[in-house]
Amino acid sequence: MMKNTPGMKHAEPNMISLDAGKNGELIWQFTQAGTVDFACLVAGHMEAGMIGKVNVH
Numbered sequence: 001m002m003k004n005t006p007g008m009k010h011a012e013p014n015m016i017s018l019d020a021g022k023n024g025e026l027i028w029q030f031t032q033a034g035t036v037d038f039a040c041l042v043a044g045h046m047e048a049g050m051i052g053k054v055n056v057h
């Protein structure tokens with residue numbers, strides 16, 4: 001979907017979409033300790049390594 005609509009932006013409680021080089025803000029609140037995986041949802045990006053982990057203590 002994002003691939004078919006270049007320039008489309010949207011922000012939802014869990015995610016944000018930005019142009020390259022732009023900054024944005026996303027607030028996640030964690031309610032228990034553990035490791036949370038996150039990744040880019042644009043097709044192919046997760047496979048290309050746009051992933052990370054948040055360690056909640």
Ligand SMILES: [Cu+2]
Nearest residue numbers: 040042045050
């Ligand atoms: Cu990406």
